[in-house]
Amino acid sequence: MLNTKLWLKLVLVLLVTLLTLWQLSSSRQFQLFGTLVDKVDTEQKLVALTFDDGPTPQYTAGILQLLELYQVKATFFVTGAETQRYMTQAKQIVAAGHQLGNHSWFHNRMLLMSLDDISREIEGTDQQIREAGFQGDILFRPPYGKKLLMLPWYLASTNRTNIMWDIAPETFDQDSEDPQSMATEVLEQVEPGSIVLLHLMYKNREASRTALPIIIKGLKAKGYRMVTVSELLTTQ
Numbered sequence: 001m002l003n004t005k006l007w008l009k010l011v012l013v014l015l016v017t018l019l020t021l022w023q024l025s026s027s028r029q030f031q032l033f034g035t036l037v038d039k040v041d042t043e044q045k046l047v048a049l050t051f052d053d054g055p056t057p058q059y060t061a062g063i064l065q066l067l068e069l070y071q072v073k074a075t076f077f078v079t080g081a082e083t084q085r086y087m088t089q090a091k092q093i094v095a096a097g098h099q100l101g102n103h104s105w106f107h108n109r110m111l112l113m114s115l116d117d118i119s120r121e122i123e124g125t126d127q128q129i130r131e132a133g134f135q136g137d138i139l140f141r142p143p144y145g146k147k148l149l150m151l152p153w154y155l156a157s158t159n160r161t162n163i164m165w166d167i168a169p170e171t172f173d174q175d176s177e178d179p180q181s182m183a184t185e186v187l188e189q190v191e192p193g194s195i196v197l198l199h200l201m202y203k204n205r206e207a208s209r210t211a212l213p214i215i216i217k218g219l220k221a222k223g224y225r226m227v228t229v230s231e232l233l234t235t236q
């Protein structure tokens, strides 16, 4: 029989291990296999705006109009399910010269998923992205930014790059968000090669949609040009 002290030690070791794995799964700078990018090493004043989730019929046209107005190119990390459902909007994004990236099919957490399920999520979404007409490299961004073992392994074995971010001005408490302070956060943190994460596609993201033109104008005023992630990657 194990004595109480030893049990306590074992529980402690287990807790520390779990905590370490959880932190590792959320890291924006490190994963166990393959290529992860959270910011591009460049001296040029370039920044990539990335928008996760969707597309949705409610907000895609408005976002595209805004990007057109300011002559800005962006990267949309879309889900396979929404791309299939809203193919018209996905095609509009591609036709406007923006980049589509893979954000999984169902947007479930992929931490404990089997390789088979990971493969279905990723390959199925890639097919939809191709159907929308996007021809460049398809980059990946994990739902909730979460990855640990199998997902990085699959991405590495299929030569896919995992794109994280170095600036995320949204907190997850969406109700208390102030567009102006979100924009200020981006403008204070931005550096050449930064990747900015925003969510614009759902109703509860009004603050982010309001912040977008303030962010774009502010970045331009600081001398930054906004490009797709793939374009940013070519400058490193």
Ligand SMILES: [Zn+2]
Pocket (backbone or CB within 6 Å): 052, 053, 103, 107, 143, 144
């Ligand atoms: Zn997402």
